[in-house]
Amino acid sequence: MKSRNEKELGFGNKRYQKTVRFLNSDGSINISRGGLGLQNIDLYNWFISSKHHVFYSILLIGYLVVNLVFGCAYYLIGAEQFGGIDTSSEFQKFISLFFFSAQTITTLGYGHIYPVGNAASVAAAFESLLGLLAFAIVTGILFGRFSRPKAHLEYSKNLLIAPYGEIKGLMFRISNKKQYELIEAEASVMLSMNDPRQGKRIFLQLPLEISKINFLTLAWTIVHPIDEKSPFYGLTVEDLEERDMEVMILMQAVNDAIAQTVYSRFSYKANDIVVGAKFRPMKTEPDAKGRLKLNVTEVHHFDVVEK
């Protein structure tokens, strides 16, 4: 009912009218999910995935807003319920209470401003609890952000089609950008393209020469042999472009600094293909101390081997 090699990938198999990219170049999946209102929202995952400047701006704005709210609350309770307030003007009273709020929510508590009345004391006791909880949440999110397991891989800019033994091979190359080690690395490569015969989009798992290695130390050239059973067999780059081809890569490996499995995704489109080129070996001669130096940018380098 389904060819052995064809694999359901969860992308559906509709043929789109327009050109479609399932994976963006940064590895994120090009889809937005809605229809369930608040249930679609997942704050924790959003907070740990958001960019640094967005995250820290939200923190700072949140801190301002909370202090404004509590400053107003204290003002409504009445500045006379507090000791040490600057009562030179109504505005200055509010400013004093705003700073009192900041000193309370951070549990700083200098004490030159302090609650005297009971209502003020209750509000301050509540604010300090809230501060501790908010800080606990922020600690958790910051830890989640820092320890978020991700594979930092550099993928070659191009997908090469080069001689491979007697036949041709489809090849790309990856290298680890960071100093920690990736072990037990595993590659899964999928092809998505429109199939003019079936009139729908097909998704196939591509067989690889080697799909798992023990150490991802220097670089790894991942090869799909284009034999007669390969979906690339007999197709030109123009054919692939017309069929809106996308090669999607899912890498997994263990980051052994934290002993956790990490993932990375990447995708190539037809215009990333270079025919008749082979990756140039990366230079790794040991230095005087016997330490091998690797320039990760060389992962992109290739040599034209035929025309």
Place this chain on the structure above:
Amino acid sequence: MKSRNEKELGFGNKRYQKTVRFLNSDGSINISRGGLGLQNIDLYNWFISSKHHVFYSILLIGYLVVNLVFGCAYYLIGAEQFGGIDTSSEFQKFISLFFFSAQTITTLGYGHIYPVGNAASVAAAFESLLGLLAFAIVTGILFGRFSRPKAHLEYSKNLLIAPYGEIKGLMFRISNKKQYELIEAEASVMLSMNDPRQGKRIFLQLPLEISKINFLTLAWTIVHPIDEKSPFYGLTVEDLEERDMEVMILMQAVNDAIAQTVYSRFSYKANDIVVGAKFRPMKTEPDAKGRLKLNVTEVHHFDVVEK
């Protein structure tokens, strides 16, 4: 001694007199364990699984109770051991000491009330340590709550029996509710029903057309082909209802925002079955920016294909 397909699932194989549901509709298992007293209680798992309003109410009540206890302790030690106390009445003395406790346990420490006597200082030093420890525990629990790995899946409301090639298939459909991606998704589907011939409840693992996909991006229709070997073969919905059928689903996938395996459970009863219907493909035409939009509620939609 046991048929190959029959699998021990840990539910026992007793035939119950009443209708039984092993999995509730929210995926929780319908069983309560007792008999070991305190050993049955597991506070950490309870705290990280409890509903938000329950958890935060407990926190607030706990904060009140601890401050009442320390307020009383300070009152027994004697208000004269403290500086800055409002001594206008016995009640106001207690209130001052209650707020002093709140300022101590949060390590706020304004200092307008402060311990003078040695007993008061010892109690305050102990309370501040306790506050730090309690706060450490709360931080841990809050982080556990936020980072708790769970698959947020929307399951189709109905279990369909529809034509599947030459035969029929039992089908349900799932979709990811959240924006993070689920990869390496795997389904395990089990059937539980009373078997009139054996006079007991049987539990069988149902073979699936595909039980694992790489990406759970749009939606996944999970199909059990009803061939001659299937336990559904030749049974009507009425038969299934009479046999108190339950289809139990255990999904696992990797949430790639946190690179952790997550789980989800669901179950269908006989009255969730619709015969002669097929799931309607979910609309996913790319928008102007080439981004695919998915309405997760469409996971429930089906079309009647035969009567």
Place this chain on the structure above:
Amino acid sequence: MKSRNEKELGFGNKRYQKTVRFLNSDGSINISRGGLGLQNIDLYNWFISSKHHVFYSILLIGYLVVNLVFGCAYYLIGAEQFGGIDTSSEFQKFISLFFFSAQTITTLGYGHIYPVGNAASVAAAFESLLGLLAFAIVTGILFGRFSRPKAHLEYSKNLLIAPYGEIKGLMFRISNKKQYELIEAEASVMLSMNDPRQGKRIFLQLPLEISKINFLTLAWTIVHPIDEKSPFYGLTVEDLEERDMEVMILMQAVNDAIAQTVYSRFSYKANDIVVGAKFRPMKTEPDAKGRLKLNVTEVHHFDVVEK
């Protein structure tokens, strides 16, 4: 060179003169490792595994000691470098400085005692940093203690030898003590005994009827069939006692509240064996609300079936 079934378990295969128990009844391994001095010590694992009363006593004593040390340091710096000190006696000076230390290390900082001189200010600034770091460490350890993944299993007190189809089976039963669910449970059962023919201790993996179940919901009776290939075949309980038999169990499962794999160990000796008994099914009739109630203590119950 080795029989297929024999498995190296890492216990060595020496025959001991005395009776030996490799696993204690609480599942801990009965061995102490030394010879490397400080390298044998692993504080983090010790702290997260230590008993509650030991851990909290150490915390309290540590808090006292640190404050005594800083109290002495401040006293040596000189009480005149501080404001708000009770100078009625030398002892009272020290006591004030001791409490000042407690207010500093917890970052409480009432401020009725405060550093005036520069040396005092430097020491206090250092102590408050130290307090924050110590508190960060304690937070980490407390989180490690709470979230430490462990399977809370109740093992039947006895190991039964009972009729199993045409032959006999060696059986024990387990049940989950807690309310969270254990899924994907897997059992590994090993036999260790002295072999009089080989003159050494042998370790064998025992084949099981079923070694993995999807849900550990009610109870699971784990069965090793005593066929002709079983090492138990033809041996009496007296033989097993003489050979200093030990049956060691390693369970693994996924706690689905935290989606983490958890482990549990247990061991039986020859005197735990009961011959000719079968486990009594645990009562699980649904209550009025359709909820199944399970009394975990029934995991131990068995009925004598033959003499």
Place this chain on the structure above:
Amino acid sequence: MKSRNEKELGFGNKRYQKTVRFLNSDGSINISRGGLGLQNIDLYNWFISSKHHVFYSILLIGYLVVNLVFGCAYYLIGAEQFGGIDTSSEFQKFISLFFFSAQTITTLGYGHIYPVGNAASVAAAFESLLGLLAFAIVTGILFGRFSRPKAHLEYSKNLLIAPYGEIKGLMFRISNKKQYELIEAEASVMLSMNDPRQGKRIFLQLPLEISKINFLTLAWTIVHPIDEKSPFYGLTVEDLEERDMEVMILMQAVNDAIAQTVYSRFSYKANDIVVGAKFRPMKTEPDAKGRLKLNVTEVHHFDVVEK
């Protein structure tokens, strides 16, 4: 195209002119990656992997620098915006503001120095927020450092070639240094050497007698049988030295105190080989209480069995 046994290990297969060591003796991989500027830097992994004295020195220096920066900022705002400042000299003003910064960033807040002007209050409110965030980050890193999963294995200093049944075997021995237990231990052993026939460096996975054990309790001797298919067959130690041989070991196991998979690496060079020796069994007689004592340093001991 590739022999079944040959495994791509990610080290490339270039033949180096000089002697190369891929794994250092401490298990770290002997390579440095560059070429991407800031993208090569990974602060979190660096912080959790750095040595204790480096890490705590950085913390202390960072604390000093931040307080100097804020001390300067407060001085520029003006000492007259603060209450409680020692104004005896300009330098003493700065010192007071430096200590005020330390009391603010730790949220200590004695309050004998306090902000009066609005600019001073804003700066202090910002510093206390910064302090909380920095502290959250430090808490996360400290937790990452403590809970970092690592297998603490002692590897025998030598690689022995000893009689093994009818043939010879290549053997090394490991033992757990710590008190926690390692379960489900798995070994993967790779050979790297220059191949004079192929004129390149080859990497081969070595088949092992047993590659996985359930408990790593006493010690485990890992054996590669040198049969006719082994790459060691017929080679002398001198041959191996000339070919710049390296035996690389990757161990993985589950630390059952934290239920996490941990890794360890080690490598041997040709000069670590001892021919004709066998590991001496480690002494493990039970003591009076029946507890087995293990001296981990005995893992290195061997006896010469032939010349």
